[in-house]
Amino acid sequence: MTRSPLALAALSLAIATPSNATSPPKWTLGDQAQKALEEDKTAWDFLEGITTEVGPRMAGTEAEARGRSWAVQWLTRNGFANVIEEPYDMQTWVRGEEKAEVTVPYAQPMRITALGTSASTGPDGIEAEVVYFPTYAHLQAAEPGSLNGKIAFISHDMRPTQDGSGYGFAGPARWTGAGLAASKGAIATVIRSIGTENHRTPHTGGTTFPEGVAATPAGALSNPDADNLERIFARQPRSVRMKLVLTPRDLGTTKSGNVTGEIVGRDPSLPPVLLACHLDSWDLGTGAIDDGAGCAIIAAAAKQVAAHGKPLRTIRVLFAGAEETGLWGSKAYAAAHKDEPFLLGIESDFGADRIWRIDSNFTKTDADLYAQLSAAVAPFGVAPSMQQAGGGADLNVVREQKGALVDLQQDGTRYFDLHHTPDDTLDKVDPVQLRQNVAVWTAVVGTLANRANGIKLAE
Amino acid sequence: MTRSPLALAALSLAIATPSNATSPPKWTLGDQAQKALEEDKTAWDFLEGITTEVGPRMAGTEAEARGRSWAVQWLTRNGFANVIEEPYDMQTWVRGEEKAEVTVPYAQPMRITALGTSASTGPDGIEAEVVYFPTYAHLQAAEPGSLNGKIAFISHDMRPTQDGSGYGFAGPARWTGAGLAASKGAIATVIRSIGTENHRTPHTGGTTFPEGVAATPAGALSNPDADNLERIFARQPRSVRMKLVLTPRDLGTTKSGNVTGEIVGRDPSLPPVLLACHLDSWDLGTGAIDDGAGCAIIAAAAKQVAAHGKPLRTIRVLFAGAEETGLWGSKAYAAAHKDEPFLLGIESDFGADRIWRIDSNFTKTDADLYAQLSAAVAPFGVAPSMQQAGGGADLNVVREQKGALVDLQQDGTRYFDLHHTPDDTLDKVDPVQLRQNVAVWTAVVGTLANRANGIKLAE
Incomplete structure (x- = not known):
């Protein structure tokens, strides 16, 4: 591809501001997303790190606990605030x-x-x-x-x-x-x-x-x-x-937990944007595409948005625990946070291949916002749709509140070549497609985190 | 590819015999090889059969013995004569x-x-x-x-x-x-x-x-x-x-064996053409590409040559045992048959992808024969070369006699994706490329088995 969206964006800005042609063009969120497409290293750093330094993270086991500790350290080192673990009990099965x-x-x-x-x-x-x-x-x-x-x-x-x-x-x-x-x-x-x-x-x-x-x-x-x-x-x-x-055997009740961290917004009183993934993995692979990549993408996007400027709303990342064996983390989070309002939830849990479509559950009811999001992701080859977003497995908290959802649909053509197998390892992730995910997420999360209004879910 | 070598061959025959244009053109060995390319079912029958009905055939084990029994029955059922097992002792290691x-x-x-x-x-x-x-x-x-x-x-x-x-x-x-x-x-x-x-x-x-x-x-x-x-x-x-x-453990001395069968020629007193493969496999896969395919190809080609007409010389197939753990079968065969002359040896032991090159150890010394063989395989996309043929692992008997060798080089680009892994299974074999192998072998073996003269190995 020889088109450069960055160059095109700069050009359109220059055309849009003819009366002030000598001042530098404003660095837009679109520019930041384009930079992520070309240069993001954060997602790979997370993904290489967790697969190399932790490996498989079976729900309810000490390996998952090591994954949580690793994630807490990584989020803290990468500038996230309010990094915490929220423990819960679960029933644990091992091979x-x-x-x-x-x-x-x-x-x-x-x-x-x-x-x-x-x-x-x-x-x-x-x-x-x-x-x-x-x-x-x-x-x-x-x-x-x-x-x-x-x-x-x-x-x-x-x-x-x-x-x-x-x-x-x-x-x-x-x-x-x-x-x-x-x-x-x-x-x-x-x-x-x-x-x-x-x-x-x-x-x-x-x-x-x-x-x-x-x-x-x-x-x-x-x-x-x-x-x-x-x-x-x-x-x-x-x-x-x-x-x-x-x-296989049941280990009975063991401890698991969710990990959250925040990019604190300029107005922390506004409901935050919730980005979700799951930190546990099946035991056979190292949990690269399922779902290390999801956590890598959402964390990298949050960091890219912060790099563009402190957002209006807080962005919270939820690295859910124990998704694979029964959504234990999602359910615990929904119970613990049922009274906390969120602007919207989005999850990444379908590998690391390119995003090709954006769905929401407000496409008709808040058409202006959907149009704004669609325009923001269009430079990255992402098409709009009339499909209803359902949200990922770890977004029970938003679903139970009947809140707003966006699904950034990833290409699943080769996902089930690897899903839940020993072959779910880092080498299967294409760094170029991983960065496209970060870019699209940056555009979407940045738009939402800087939105003053709520989202209309009923006409 | 839209060219039809069969049609071209028929056309050239028609042109070559203008004085007798009404009689049907002779069914050539080239026609037989072309038919094998389009229709051979024998190789797949062997390969599907041995991988389904026997599976892994680890050298020196009872699984290898079941493989030999299966092969004896298959060869007999498919019209081979003098089908025998030649046992030997070996040292056996198991995982x-x-x-x-x-x-x-x-x-x-x-x-x-x-x-x-x-x-x-x-x-x-x-x-x-x-x-x-x-x-x-x-x-x-x-x-x-x-x-x-x-x-x-x-x-x-x-x-x-x-x-x-x-x-x-x-x-x-x-x-x-x-x-x-x-x-x-x-x-x-x-x-x-x-x-x-x-x-x-x-x-x-x-x-x-x-x-x-x-x-x-x-x-x-x-x-x-x-x-x-x-x-x-x-x-x-x-x-x-x-x-x-x-x-792993050593089982000490166990029995293994070679299996041979023949298409008996019109003059059994002439040294036979020896076609080799190995019947044993590593234990992890089902030995489809290594080397079920090789045995399938040589047996199918021998049968195709016989279908074209009883050859002058006997064609012997050698399904060697215990190649993987030290060429036990090859060594035993070489010792037992050291005084038996062969016209030439050829082995198939590099998967089932297409043959792309023909090598020999008489390319200079018997240039006429090499040219004849090269012309016979050219319609199947096989190129001549000046590389010296070394013969396969199971051809010790011919090498020790300093006999003639041909190598029909298969495309190895993806061979080491599968080699010696659990993934060496039937689904990895492309039936179209398998038939190309049978066609090329038919052309070569048919030419050699109908040759009256020996092969010049020194100038």
Whole structure:
């Protein structure tokens, strides 16, 4: 791309002020965002730091606690005020040994990882007949009791989508598949990974069992293993058996916490702008794209806005804890801050690839503000939309207050290649796209933090 | 590509025989190879079958034995004659548990896999200071005794090359790095994977210790882990410690074997053409590209040549055993068949991507034959060269006889993304490129098997 938005912005300012052509053009928020696009080092510093110096940050564990301490130090060192931890209790699940093998008709090992809340098979494992369900709908159609004593295999396939909607289509196989199979008698469930690549790195993630249905062992096979198991079923559909050894355990109640820090505004009495991400990660990777990048982006943007000049409103960053295993941090924050007003909430939790679309929940009701935000992000290739923003997982506090939300939609085409896998590591982050995120966030957060008025959510 | 070599070949035949324009053109070997390019199903049938019905085939184990039984049945079912197993004894090493973690200064787990012949750390593992060597040359320069009680980390980086030469540059870090470090006092060695991708799937492979140097634990970190460890060293160069748990074990002497089968020629008294691959694989993947594909290609080509018409000479396929852990099958075959003459040997053992170059060891001495072979493969985009063919690992028998060799060089650009990893699975094979291999092999093997004369290797 040879256009320089910075040069164009300077030019338009020069044209707009012909009567004062000799004085230097004002350094605008747009200029600051453009500078972030070209030069921001803060986001990378955060992301390289937390993945190198902390690594995986499993919810409720001492590794997550080390992540909080690290984040407190980093925010303080980077000029944030009022940096605090807000602790809460949670129920903590941790991974154990994990092995899978086909025993009949063709003995061979498979790569598996346990799903969050999976029960243990015990160290000796379980061995049983496997029943194949090509999709979640096939499992739904199975008769009650038809899986008694058997292992369900749900091979529901996921394809990449830019807007992440493929997760909504395939996700139920992981979110509720094991519970559904257990309710029909299954003693364990293996699913095809909810992921879009073909590496032997299965995708973990949470699963839930319905009220009254005891948790069973539940794991995800990598896509190549699921392909292989499908081929085995194609050859021998009525005699496939597997052995599973999954030994996760519940640690009971442990401590977790949220971390917040602020860029204090010129009028701290005004409701702040809330920027959210989550600091915990699954244990398999180092939590680079999920969600170290989100915290890196929001913190870097807050710092870029501050560099442009002290904003009118306070900007608060919320590094939520324990998102992955049940939104524990989001819920605790919503409960603790239910009476505190916010101007608006925005979250970054979809990797580090470029932002391509801006959604809000006031696009019609406060069209002037939406137009202003859309114009601010347009130089970075971000399109407006009529989609309703829902806010990220850690914005329960704003949702429960029925507050204003913006979603800065990131390109999710390759997100589910990495999501919840060992491959969620720093090398997967493109520094150029990471800076585009910081630039877009700078433009949006700067606009909002300097807004005197509230946001109209009803016509 | 819109050119149709088949149509062109038919056209040129029609032009060449104007006096007999009404009789059908002769079905040439080139036509047969073109048909293989478009339609061959045999190679995929073999490769899908062995990866699905057998899976990993670690040298010297019962899994390799199941692979041999499977191959004997497949060859017999596919019309090969004289299908036999030739057993031999070997020393067998198998993987155990494998874990690595940085303990100081930043605790975090790392992904490791043991290298073949690695010693065991014992189940409790070892923990020690790590010394960083950016390249193999840095380790070579280390003083004797300087690694006493320490773990060596060799981070020698590998880049993709089409001709595989990157393996020659980076490979010594794996082949002899642990032995060199041990000779300078190291109690263990971890290397950056000899691989060209950035997944958390470390690359295994053999390593050797010099005479008089006891084997130590030795493993490979995935590239993202090696990157992370380098970043840790950049922050805290003098205080990095790791814990390793690697519990491989020697099984002592076990049985392995080679499998051969033949397309018997019209004159079985003539020295046969020997096509080689290896049937064993590392245990981490299912041995699709290394070297299921090679066996698939040579068997399919032999069958294509037979489909064109009974060849003059016998074609023998050698599915060698136990290549990965020390060429046990190749050595046993060379010893058992040292007095049997062969016209020539060719091996396929570099994945399943397209063949781009033909090398021989008679390019100057039997230029007519080399020209004939080059012309036969040119329609498939294969270029001639002046490189000297060395033959594959399983062709010791031909090399020791100083016999004729052809190398059909495959594109290795992505081979070391997969080589010796869990990701060596069927889904990585491109069926179109696999058929190009079969087509090229059909053209070459058909030409050689129908040659009455020997091959001139000296001027």
